[in-house]
Amino acid sequence: MDDAVAVLVVEDDRLIQAMIEDALSDGGFQSALTGSGEEAIELLQANETHYRAIITDINLVGRRNGWDVAQRSREIDPSMPVIYMTGTHAEDWASKGVPNSVLLTKPFAPAQLVTALSNLLNAQAPAAERRDQG
Structure with missing residues (x-):
């Protein structure tokens, strides 16, 4: 049985996807990759795989950005760990980040x-652990 933690990675640059996938694999994590915010939200809502964390770029192709993906993930699981990646929108994190x-x-x-x-x-x-014991 594979006990690796499943992480949803939302990044539209294939080179960065590959770097993240390699880093997560080396760290003992499984990754599911998608390039669009819309697909990421569909995957979260389908809940076929229970993702333990989200890693998302801010700028994505399509209508949904990384802020939207993180917000939706927190509606599904209020404690979902979120990591944002950006080269241009760091100053917006305080107001738009979860x-x-x-x-x-x-x-x-x-x-x-x-x-x-x-x-x-x-x-x-x-x-x-407190929730599981309660």
């Missing part, structure tokens, strides 16, 4: 992404 999220400014090192994800998941774990 609480308890992380923003990485491109370019960033793959290890930074894995560390941010691990930190968010570890911060979430005690609350999940």
